[in-house]
């Protein structure tokens with residue numbers, strides 16, 4: 001105060017005003033880390049931190065599940081000043097994401113992704129597309145993965161990559177086995193989306209793809225990347241102290257290179273097809289080539305609808321492939337792990353596949369006649385959802401659910417993990433019991449409440465942003481598993497039982513896939529080797545017939 005008396009009056013007044021303002025901001029900051037009374041319930045928040053210290057950086061869905069038992073189907077958390085809403089029941093998922101889609105279909109802003117990875121293409125990447133007319137256009141285009149006829153057209157591609165996987169496993173050493181599953185997971189959407197065979201790319205493309213994808217997922221993972229959204233000052237740390245900046249650049253460069261290469265491949269094959277027009281060859285139309293065909297037709301019309309630019313198309317293709325690979329890989333790998341760990345279930349699956357396809361590896365249409373293997377897939381999707389917390393949404397305007405206020409700007413997380421392990425719905429929910437789906441189409445236990453919101457799986461999300469690759473992914477995994485089960489016994493390499501514990505056997509990142517595990521693919525009998533090779537040759541001939 002003594003020092004102030006030497007300052008001119010106006011300066012003293014300014015210092016006091018600034019101090020009051022800063023004090024006000026500080027109080028406001030601290031108060032906004034506490035949960036308002038009318039928000040959905042949740043664990044008590046601490047002044048200054050909210051619930052930040054209680055939200056685990058790894059496998060948060062386990063903690064959310066614990067909280068669902070205490071606080072119910074919808075909880076709210078304060079991550080510092082940010083609001084987080086966790087949906088934990090099919091009913092709240094259906095009500096908010098499907099019925100109130102207008103309010104819950106945007107994606108939250110992520111500084112690292114938007115500013116450092118997407119850059120000038122920020123409005124084109126599906127992970128950052130908001131609930132607007134571009135989303136509708138994007139989703140209409142991706143519908144080539146959804147309709148019944150489109151799924152049928154894709155089937156030869158899924159057969160071909162599954163046959164290649166089965167053939168490659170004949171000669172794979174243990175360390176190569178899991179890599180083969182990854183290559184399959186990339187090869188399938190690559191063929192479907194841009195009509196390119198993985199074998200026709202650089203030999204190191206798959207390895208580069210997976211190492212960059214790992215870096216990319218870590219940049220999205222709380223705990224691996226610094227919390228630059230909660231603490232903006234971290235954005236200004238120079239690159240030499242902020243590894244995430246160079247990692248984001250690496251992801252961005254690979255994204256540009258790969259996305260535009262998918263588009264170039266499609267353009268080349270379309271040009272080739274045009275040159276050969278009138279020839280007898282049937283050509284496969286990938287998702288991107290179908291979109292281009294539609295767009296050309298649209299441009300020829302007067303009053304044409306808006307069409308995609310070259311760059312937008314590259315991002316449609318790239319976004320689809322990126323979203324497909326790790327999720328499908330995780331699902332197939334979990335399936336393989338559970339088959340090896342549960343020999344009784346595998347024996348039933350073997351019986352079923354031998355019944356429907358006694359003499360040769362099954363074709364794609366087998367997926368219509370394997371209810372037990374389908375039940376195994378549903379059980380894998382229930383127990384090991386590849387994205388247990390989905391992809392976050394943002395609330396676009398304030399809403400109210402059963403008297404609870406849901407604030408504008410809150411991030412919404414869907415906890416499929418808790419929904420799919422709820423003992424009120426499922427008998428012995430933590431166990432692998434595929435028969436539950438034979439006893440009830442939704443896998444529900446006797447006496448479980450059946451509401452319109454209940455589904456066989458929630459793993460693909462809900463509402464306007466539901467996964468567009470849902471059926472395509474399920475078909476891919478079913479065809480691959482059918483071919484693998486036809487040819488092989490999947491057995492643990494070592495005597496000890498395989499670990500299935502989510503805490504130790506599964507990766508803690510955003511995608512829930514198994515940590516490396518040891519299994520052998522042992523031919524069920526030697527005669528099957530020749531059949532697998534023949535199946536592979538036939539698939540190659542089919543791809544050749546399609547001009548691939």
Ligand code: HEM
Nearest residue numbers: 323324327328331386390391460461462465466467469473
């Ligand atoms: C088992 C495999 C898969 C799982 C578990 C899975 C799961 C999911 C989930 C949970 C979402 C977020 C949905 C929501 O916000 O409600 C999503 C979005 C998405 N998925 Fe999948 N997915 C799988 C396979 C695929 C495949 C094969 C493709 C494409 C070929 C694909 C393309 C996408 C795209 C483009 C989005 C973003 C959609 C949007 O934001 O509008 N997914 N997926």
